Amino acid sequence: MKNDRLMKQIRFIIEIDRLKKVFRRNIxxxxxxxxxxxxxxxxxxxxxxxxxxxxxxxNIDILKVIRxxxxxxxxxxxxxxxxxxxxxxxxxKAEREEKAAxxxxxxxxxxxxxxIFSLWREFExxxxxxxxxxxxxxxxxxxxxxxxxxxxxxxxxxxxxxKVLNRNRFLEKNAPELWEYAKEIIEDSIxxxxxxx
Amino acid sequence: MKNDRLMKQIRFIIEIDRLKKVFRRNIxxxxxxxxxxxxxxxxxxxxxxxxxxxxxxxNIDILKVIRxxxxxxxxxxxxxxxxxxxxxxxxxKAEREEKAAxxxxxxxxxxxxxxIFSLWREFExxxxxxxxxxxxxxxxxxxxxxxxxxxxxxxxxxxxxxKVLNRNRFLEKNAPELWEYAKEIIEDSIxxxxxxx
Numbered sequence: 001m002k003n004d005r006l007m008k009q010i011r012f013i014i015e016i017d018r019l020k021k022v023f024r025r026n027i028x029x030x031x032x033x034x035x036x037x038x039x040x041x042x043x044x045x046x047x048x049x050x051x052x053x054x055x056x057x058x059n060i061d062i063l064k065v066i067r068x069x070x071x072x073x074x075x076x077x078x079x080x081x082x083x084x085x086x087x088x089x090x091x092x093k094a095e096r097e098e099k100a101a102x103x104x105x106x107x108x109x110x111x112x113x114x115x116i117f118s119l120w121r122e123f124e125x126x127x128x129x130x131x132x133x134x135x136x137x138x139x140x141x142x143x144x145x146x147x148x149x150x151x152x153x154x155x156x157x158x159x160x161x162x163k164v165l166n167r168n169r170f171l172e173k174n175a176p177e178l179w180e181y182a183k184e185i186i187e188d189s190i191x192x193x194x195x196x197x
Numbered sequence: 198m199k200n201d202r203l204m205k206q207i208r209f210i211i212e213i214d215r216l217k218k219v220f221r222r223n224i225x226x227x228x229x230x231x232x233x234x235x236x237x238x239x240x241x242x243x244x245x246x247x248x249x250x251x252x253x254x255x256n257i258d259i260l261k262v263i264r265x266x267x268x269x270x271x272x273x274x275x276x277x278x279x280x281x282x283x284x285x286x287x288x289x290k291a292e293r294e295e296k297a298a299x300x301x302x303x304x305x306x307x308x309x310x311x312x313i314f315s316l317w318r319e320f321e322x323x324x325x326x327x328x329x330x331x332x333x334x335x336x337x338x339x340x341x342x343x344x345x346x347x348x349x350x351x352x353x354x355x356x357x358x359x360k361v362l363n364r365n366r367f368l369e370k371n372a373p374e375l376w377e378y379a380k381e382i383i384e385d386s387i388x389x390x391x392x393x394x
Binding site: 003006009010012013014016017018019020021028029030031035036038039041042043045046047049050051054062063066067070071108112144145148177178180181 | 200203206207209210211213214215216217218225226227228232233235236238239240242243244246247248251259260263264267268305309341342345374375377378
């Protein structure tokens with residue numbers, strides 16, 4: 001094949017198949033099998049399609065949110081999933097992920113490499129309305145899965161209801177209706193014994 | 198929670214977690230574990246982001262292609278995955294999937310139910326440039342995975358290189374550069390013994 005550009009794109013598409021082997025802390029509903037990053041990213045895409053009306057900024061660019069959630073976890077192919085309540089592992093997370101981004105995205109043709117890098121960077125910096133909304137979804141999705149699996153992830157000793165509330169409080173400003181709902185299911189989870197008070 | 202609209206959306210988002218348990222014939226590269234529909238759909242989304250320049254129609258709406266591939270397999274939650282080379286199973290596929298669409302999409306608020314139904318219908322009918330390109334990706338992705346796993350799916354007795362070529366010939370008109378590449382890797386697969394001639 002002489003199409004050098006296409007060959008780079010295909011190499012990348014095959015390389016990132018590995019995202020299906022990066023496992024998260026939560027499980028798939030009705031199983032005892034950990035969810036992986038590819039499944040999680042797909043779930044965020046459909047949530048972006050359905051819930052964008054709740055973004056505090058009503059003029060967000062949905063295509064950008066979707067592109068962002070689709071690539072936001074790719075760096076974990078090298079860096080691994082870092083549990084959000086594990087303070088120690090979070091210390092060198094940024095450095096590990098930066099290194100991963102440099103290796104992975106360089107597989108692509110230069111223009112697309114820059115495009116994906118900049119989407120990932122924007123998500124990480126969390127300053128634009130699209131990055132903020134993508135981040136809301138990235139918090140709400142595991143909350144829904146934990147609520148639907150009797151708080152599977154929340155059984156880890158480092159997790160408390162205060163930490164879960166604080167992590168999701170990000171929704172208060174950026175997706176107020178989703179925050180109201182999040183508070184309700186966190187409270188209900190405490191009442192049902194899924195989450196320690 | 199009094200927000201009836203949000204409750205319907207959340208119910209749907211939780212219901213479709215089941216897509217992660219619908220397994221396809223091919224495996225994830227480097228494993229002996231079947232890929233599931235959620236992973237497959239995520240992979241198509243990122244392929245849509247990266248490969249749209251190869252669509253025969255250069256003016257396709259990428260957001261629509263992405264929304265289409267994100268929802269295209271949801272009906273398999275009820276209808277199951279139908280192996281494309283299994284002629285018998287394909288006889289009642291349309292009927293099974295229509296029934297699934299009616300049940301599943303009705304969980305959503307009416308406007309979104311109609312929106313997802315119409316995206317799914319457009320994909321199935323395959324007549325618009327977006328549906329055609331989405332369908333190209335839906336064929337190319339398992340081809341890439343099979344090529345990368347020594348033709349795992351192709352070991353089934355009903356598969357021949359002629360059938361694989363015919364299925365992918367859809368790319369010829371709709372994504373000519375991708376068809377050139379597909380032909381090459383099919384030929385290479387035959388030479389390597391991954392696929393019977």
